[in-house]
Amino acid sequence: MTGSRGPARWPALGRILSTIRRTRAGRRWGRVRDVELWQRSLGFAALGFLTLVPLLIVVSAANPVGGQGFAQWLGDGLGVSPAARAEIDRLFALPGEAWRTTTAFGLALLAVFGLSFGTVLQSGYERIWDLPPSRWWARWRHVLWLGALVAVLYLSAITSPWRESPARGFVTVAIGTLFFWWSQRLLLGGRVGWLALLPGAVATMVGLLGLRVFSRLVFSPLIASSAVTYGPFGTVLVIQSWLVGVGVVVFGGALAGRLVHDELARRAQPPAPGN
Known part of the structure; x- marks a missing residue:
């Protein structure tokens, strides 16, 4: 009896799942699944730690104030306690040596690998907006984007004199959204x-x-x-986990912006005749 009863339940479960998929919430969840948010976030974290972090360490080491810019920026981003911040400072101790020992070839190699970070972000955005991949000659955008990212993080890392002021918080949020x-x-x-x-940028900063x-x-x-x-x-493991969270926020924020845009566009459409 048990064997005959079990299979009969599966068609009912299939009808329930099919009904959920047809609802608006189900369609939205389908978009999250199609974007492969978790897999992209894992790739974002791995690539960020292997390519972007070394590049930022070298760039922040050029800070004449003391060369602790990257550790300070990472501690600010994590929002950690003084004890945890001390562990981060210990992990990235003596970053000034990176600037003195890195050759021009090594810096160029880091920049080349860092460009793949922009590629991952671009492919995620294109998947969210259902766009085909860009042509190969459009890779110059990755160079421009990486330069802007390094500049923004570097400026954020060297603004220690007014690090905890409300004005800095407002400016940081505004610059991040832009x-x-x-x-x-x-x-x-x-x-x-x-x-x-715009909704995606706001959702990302939130x-x-x-x-x-x-x-x-x-x-x-x-x-x-x-x-x-x-x-x-x-x-390192905790920082890597945090980078996974950043990837979820970056791609998830853009996806939330797409869903908000689609919902606003749907509401702006005039009702069909006879409704």
Whole structure:
């Protein structure tokens, strides 16, 4: 009896799932699945740690104030406690040596590998907006985007005199929103309008602020405890997990912006005759 009863339940379950997929929430979840948000975020974190972090360490080492720019920026981004910030400073100790020992060839190699970071971000944006990949000759956008990203993070890292002021927080949010707004427009090759991209930029910055709060509550104690248990490797694991969260926010924010744009466009359409 049990064997005959079990298969009969599967068609009912299939009808329920089919009904859910036809609803608006189901279609939205389908878009999240199609974008492969989690897989892209993992690639974002791995590539960011292997290519972007070394490049930023070398660039921030040029800071004449003391060469601790990258560790300060990373601590600010995580929003960690003083104890966890000390572990981050210890992990990236003596970054000034990076600037003195890195050759021009090594810096150029880091920049070339860093360009692949823009490629990952562009492919994610194109998938979110259902656009075909750009032509190969449009790779110059990755150079421009990487230069702007390094400049924004470098300026953020060297503004230590007014690091905790409310004015700095407002300026950081404004610059971040403009950067992600411009990044979508640039990497998509102008194929999506500015107004359509604005919700995604705002959602990304809101998500990063939420991630900062989450980092203070979760990642900050994890850094301190992992450093005691695993040493510097434990700190690396927590930072890598944080980068995965950043990837989820960056791609998820752009996807949320696409969903908001589609919903606003649907509401702006005139009702069909007879409705």
